[in-house]
Amino acid sequence: MRSFNLKNLFKRKPRLDHAEASIRLAAVAALDDEQDVLGRVFREDESRDVRLAALGRLTDASVIATGLDDPDVQADAAHRLLALGSELPDHIRAHVAVARVELSEAQDETRAARAAARIDDPDQRLAALLKNPSNRIRAAVMEGVWDVEVLALVERASRGRDKGLYRMARERIAERRKGQAEREAEQGESERLCSAAAQIADDDAHYDAKRDAIEREWQQMLQSMQETDAGLARFGVPPRDLESLQDAFPARRVRQVREEPPVAGAEAEVPADAGPPAEPAPTERVEALIEQADELVVGGVLTADSVASLRAALEALQPASEPEPPVEPKPASDDDGEASPEVGAQEGLTIGATAAMADSQSRPETDPEREVRDPEHVASAERPGAMAPQTRAASAPLPAEARGPLMEPPPRVPEPPAAPAASMASPEGLPGEAAEQSDDGYIRALRKASERVAAFERAVELEARASDLVARSLPPEAEDESWQALSERLGATHELRREARALQRRYGWPRDMPRPAQLEGLTNALTQAHAAIASAGQRLQGLAEEVADILGKFETAIGDGSVRAASEHEHAARDLVPFLPRDRARSLQARLGSLSARLRELRDWRTFAESPKREGLCQRMEELAEQPLAPQPQADEVKSLRAQWNELGRVAPHRDRELLARFDDAAERAFEPCRAHFAELAERRAYNLEQRRAIVDVLEDYVAGERWQSSDWTGVERVLRTARSEWRGYYPVDRRAGREVEARFNELTATIHDHLKSEWDVNSARLESIVAEAAAARASDAPLPERIEVLKSLQQQWKESGPVPRRVSQRLWRQFRDECDPVFAEREAVREDRAEQFRRTTDEAERLIDELRALVDSTSPLDEREVANLRTRTASIGQLPRRLLRRLDEALADVERALSAQRAASTRESELAWLARVEEVDRAFAEAAAGDELEAWRDAAGEFAALFAARFEDDAAEEDEDPHQLTIVSEIEAETPSPEADQNLRLALSIERLNGDLSGEREASMDHRSLALRWCAAPATAEEELRTRFFGALRSMVAGHVSARGYTNARGPGAN
Template sequence: MKIGSLTQKWQHKDASIRLRAVQAATLDQEILIELGQSDPDFEVRRTAILQINDPTVLRLLADDVNVNQVATSRWAAILGSDLANFDKINENLPEFLLIRLVTEADQPDIRYKAASLITNQTRLEEILFTPNHSRVHQLCASNLDDETKLEQVHKHYLDKDKNVARIVKSKLQAIKKEREQVLQFETELSKTLDAIEKLADSENIDGLERRLSVLNDKWASLKSTCSADHQDRYNKAQFLCQQLIDESVALKGKPIEEAKSVLCSLRNLTEKFQGAASDLETLSQSLSAAGNCWPKGQDMAPFYSLFNPLENLHNQFEIWSAISKELASLHPEQLTRRMAALQWPEGFAEPDEIVKTRMGIEEHLTQIQKAKTGHRNRIKEVEEKLNQLESAITDGHLKQANRLRTSIKNKFNQFPAPQRLLNRSHLLATKLNELRDWQDFVTNPKREELCIGMDKLANDLSIHPREKARAIKELQDQWKKLGPSNNKQAQRLWTRFRKLGNLAFEPCGKYFESQKKAREQNFTERKKICASLELFLEENDWQKANWKLVVDIINKSRQEWHQYSDIPRSNRKKIQDRFNRVLDGLQEKLKSEFSRNQAKKSALIEEMRGLTEIDVPTTQATAQARVLQTKWKDVGVTDRYADRKLWKQFRTECDKVFNRRDEKLALDRKKQNETADATRSVLNSFDDLLKSDQAIHRNDINSFKKQFNAISQQRNQSSIRNEFQRLIKSAETILSQQAQTSKHQMIAELKRLSELCNQFEIGKIDAATLDGNWQSEVALDKKFTKRINLRREGSNKADPAEAEKLCIQLEILAGIESPPESAQARMAYQVERLNREFSQGNKQTISVEDQSTGIQVSWYCLPSMTLNDELNARFQRAEAVLGI
């Protein structure tokens, strides 16, 4: 490369300088393409290629073996992020570039489309064994057809990506199914060819045409995919078969009538033996004759269809004949086996001897089965009882164990038990005897304790009889739990325990006797209650009944009835039925009264509900509700349960009325509170404004008045109104003070500006100084500003007479004398003013303060040449007198 005096860095002969120039990323694409294509240094080429953005150039560079990898990678990076660009150039791309896109493209859609263009099985396998998106792996798996590779991929993805594993498994199954179908086709093809060639070589031409037709139909479904050799083999065999058929047709004309006669005789035999099993001995001769009479060469199918069942019948008859000869000497089991070999043809009648023999065998087998079942059940029952006996011995339940032992002995007497059960029973009997001895040893001291306990009960008279009876029962139960008394010592203890128990129960017996008498007395009292209620039910005047008294009588009767509840058990149902009958009679009388009163209360409920449903004023609804409550109390008796339900409804409607009243009161209170809060907020805001340093304006006062008047005040809130009027007065005072202060400030500012104008007019300051000092923080009134600006601009004309007039006016307001030389002018002004007030009706109504302010404004807006020292002195003296 030739380098001139003005050579660029990327053209420098030093490769490192060229590399730095490329790394600076400032070169144009044309330069980068030139370097990437032809630079002698590999690192320069690689760095330049990594910055090239043209996929077409990169595609060409990818064919260069020296920079193939870097160019391919850069090409994949660019296309991998631009789907639209990829769609334009994706045709005829080599697979190595597609592989790069599949593995390096940024967009999953580009990877997917690139993978869809790859057909090489090895490349697809490589992609499946490298990390990538699941969609890409699934697509590659769908396009992979090599069985060996599919098996490897399936093994690899079993525990990684179930979707890929499922696709691969489906492909493998499809390949296996296709292989099986091919193998099945080849097998069928081979079988068909072998069958037709065998048929062509066969000497038996019976049914040849039918069999050939079947093979032709089968070959029609196979020939579309068979080879030419297979087709030639089939055609040759088919030709030979057709020749045989043609020859057989020529040989026809057999004696059909003879065949028909044989078939008729066979049908007659079949019908005969289907109806009855007689003359079976002659069947063999008949079959032999039919076989000899059948014409040769005739189709045997009709013959055998009738002959074979009859031949089978003859064979089974021969078997039965052999069995019947040995019937008396055969054991039942032997006979059963022999009869099992006898398979009488279906449709033919069986001989009566065979039927009887089968029934006898079935009955014998049934008895044997019953005997076996009964034996097994007995063994099972004994085993269960032995298990129960073993558990009872283990748990120490002697009484239960004795019962089980007796039951087992009885079972052994009913059937021959196996020796193993007898041995186990003997072993358990030994353990049971040991348990008896041990329990006698253990339980006798406990029996002694129970006797002592019973003795204490017998001698302790402080225990209540009911409690003593319960304690006696507990001791007796404990004695029973100890089991039977099998030895002499236990028998002596039992006699002692029984005597002590009888002695201890004597006071209990007396107590229970007294209780019996009390129950009899209670029974008598209950009868009296029933009698009195029956008398009341019969004699009371129910037309003028005191229903509250009736209810009280019923309630009192129930209380007394419950008081005398302890009566003899045998009399309970009868007396209770009598009490229920008389109560039912009284309740029936009450029922109509209850209904009338319930109707009245229901009407009150509806009336109360009407107060909530119609638009009734709250006050009126509340008063009416109280009236209805009083009426409710005046209604007579009602059923307690129904009254409770009605009262709940009435109370609900009452609550609605009173809730509406409470809601109105709460709403009124809320409005009052809101009004008070809003008023107080206005007053507080007004007071805060007055106390602050902020200037007050007339709009502020008007705004607070508007807010205050917008809030509806109660008549009893005069104190609030008075407080607001006080604040208004304070605001007016402050507003007046503010106005006065503002005027003084404006006059002072006007004096300052007038002095600036004086100095400018006499030449002491220039215009720039005047402008620089003109601005001020005090805002003048618009009229003041306009007039002083006219002076500043030099628009005001000098008028000495006007100046003297202004000075005289201020002196008159101050109440001081003007100099003698101004007396005539003063007199003229006063005459002019009086003339204006009396003759023209223009009476002066402006305050002294406002008049003095107007004079001052006019004075200070006069040019300096209009004024002299004497007038200034006079004007200042008048200002001092007025204090302005």
């Protein structure tokens, strides 16, 4: 073994182009702060360790950013960029690798949110977020996430890793499902209310009460819809069109009020000669009793006493020859609460049975007012033992489901046997056909009253049970609810719904009568149960999808031959299948059983196929024990064979367990030679540690005895580089024991490097300032001779500067030459360039002057595009001698004046022609108005007739202007004289104009066109003198001002 001595500090210099990575790694460590060399090593070296060593010393963000697209160093480059602490450019900070690292390490919510926004892939964003150790940061980033797909990813990824994120994702997914279930339930409720409102008969005695109740429910339902849509808006679900839904709600109809018979006891006017008041007819007394019963329901005073009173009144109205009204029907007590077909067969007959059966034929099969629809048909399928709707429809002629899930038909009443004619007393003794019709009405009314009283008695009897059922709350949904708890909660909800349905059917409430509060409570409880079942059904649907996904992975693992992964998927599926609904569980259980059978076959096949492999591994390990390799390859081979054995999985058969014991014994014998090798390595580590301590001792003496103010800096650099090289040569060492020595070595080398770098920094800064001054001189606008003198002075300063590292000196010298050479080259080329440029410019200017003069001298109209082209060429010609530039400007000004004169002449002619036409049309209008020939005038005026439209308006008289005043106003604007008789009026209008100018209320300008339009809007005048004066003033305005104002955007018909 070699030993350390001081001479070794001045030997061996590692090279960056060496074939061995360890030598290049040492060369990188020996480098000074040479960013260009470090950047090249980071970009081009083949060894990842060498590249990372160079990366750790780089400070240029643009160089480090080149590694962001390299998978080998991507994460390390991102860490290094963020560790610099400086402000990173936007394009670097926006890189997804930087964003992932920043998100995983962020300690501020704002920074984490910005980093998350720069990661487009949800999987990458979630993986980076879960690496962040702060629960607060993870919760803050996830606070604004409401997308269901992203929440599903969060739920799967955070399971067992972050309870807070898992709970947040579960709660929001459950909230989304609950909102969707409520939305579907509300949709069914809206259809029910619309149907109920549409089916109230116009002649219903309680139309207003029923309608008011439905409208109250409708408003509450709309409010609930708004709240549900507001809750789902966060998940990106668009709101429903409530305005269209409101429009679809049937409008309130105006009922035709028919004359009702007077109620018993009501006051009525009786003629003086009339006898005693007539007794009310029996039908009228029954109808009064029905109204009294309905008022009890509407008023909410349905009690046992009030119902007993109604029963007594009803019995008083029964004919002596008729039996008692029917008692409450007893429905069958099956699971779904369906009434037995035999219900009512044993009941007594009522007087109105025949009429009631006739009435029932005209009633609808379903009662939309009482129907509550299931939001999800899957809910019924999830209930154990439930049949599908199609099965029930096929098994019964008219099942209850055909009338709605909560609708029960009223109690059936069989037709009574034929009764003798004498037993049917005619009310009021009406003879013949009239008496028969009156009997039918009386029987129908009595039947209706009997139904109501019977329903009231059942309601009073069931009130306590209904109140208890309504008071029972649905099982709550707990946080982090397990599948077992969900299954139990779903069963309890199904039981509550079944009891509510059965109790609602027992009410047997008539269709045409308002429902009591207890029955409404049952309906609401059923609606809530439907929503809860639908929500749970959606969660179970998600569980079914998860199980199906696991089975898919299970099947894939079997196809890939991965027994371990397939076994994990099998256990996961078996844990979840028992919580699925029966119908879905059967299909998945069948698939699971099939896959399990395939897994058993795979295990058998693997056992059969792996036994020879295990035998081969045992033989190879035994050969390795008998014929060992070199110690390190021997250890590597033993490790490789052990890894291959483990890849075959666990051993199950007895034969494989014997092979395992044989393999372990051979591995022990094969590894025995390696133990001596590793003991020798331990001795070498101890020796290397002692040599490193010696290097530290020498460096401590060197640092303490060196005079840094007058040091030989070249020798100092050699000592530093040699010490680092020797240090790396004594490797490996025991990591734990060598930490203290390594820390001391790093401290000493850092001290030497700091002294050395301080001297280099001073000299390098001086050279960089010389390069900067040369660059400033090159970019300066100073004359060329002055810049050349400055560069010569800087060259002399360069020679007098102190030492710097050779690479730094060469780099700066190249930069200095790059700044100086162009200036000296410029001195040679500037004269020739100036002469050539001057010649080209003057020639172009002379050509332009000739072209401009030719345009002015030409008699043809000027072409504006040609003038614009010449104007552009003149502006871009560049610098010229003053005399030549003056000639060019004068020639261009002559062309501009000629063009302006041409434009003014054209505009003046156009405006004068327009005024002449307006004057002609106005004169024709005056003549046509006098002769009542306005239609012929309108045809002749053509498009100019639109200017005079105001004269045809009926209300124009109040706003008409005086043509006389308009004439004087035009003369004031045109500054033309007015007749002597109009001087006073002109003075008054001038003062008014001046006041308007001072107050700012007058229009900013009044041109001839605006005055002409006002004239056309004024009443027609037959005074030719005013017309001549007015249009003459306008022509004067055109002649004096049109060139200045330009009127390029003419208004009105006939404008050019």
